Amino acid sequence: FPSHDTRAISVIENLRNFIVEREVQIGPVSLNRIMQEVLAITASRAKTLDVQIALKIDDEILVMADEHQLQRVLFNIVNNALDAIERNTDNKTKRIFIKTQYVQQKQFVLIKIIDSGVGLEAKDQAEIFEWLSTSSNKGMGIGLALSKMLVESWRGHISAYNADAKVDGFSGAVFELKLQST
Helix, strand or coil: CCCHHHHHHHHHHHHHHHHCCCCCCEEEEEHHHHHHHHHHHHHHHHHHCCCEEEEECCCCCEEEEEHHHHHHHHHHHHHHHHHHHHHCCCCCCCEEEEEEEEECCCCEEEEEEEECCCCCCHHHHHHCCCCCCCCCCCCCCCHHHHHHHHHHHCCCEEEEEECCHHHHCCCCEEEEEEEEEC
């Protein structure tokens, strides 16, 4: 096991890489383009795990965010979904469904990322966005906490809960982002 010093250094390096030393630029970002980039980055891992990823997105949606940070947040969630599917050994349906829609008279965009993974335990649901909280043996527990911090810095909201097979098509976890539209 790594020492606490090694773990601390690793956490700091990961945070630094996640944020990257650059000026934050919040403005209109093409959600369609960012999602395509995230799916391209995760495509080889999805193929290796035999996971189908479906994307339902309204034409051209622009949201208020920092482009680089939004890509990192969505990548983190999709990658976590792949981890959860990989841990779900009795899973017949290996799927991630991403859907977006305008809500509240098009003032906001709702992004739902639903996976057919192991779902969230009650403890995980309560702590999932806390620093150093992780249910994965690979993770360090900073990705979702940082994602929440970033989403809230754009005046958005992020939540996580278990999918309802009747509503969502399969069971697993749902990550929901609500971002301001332009």
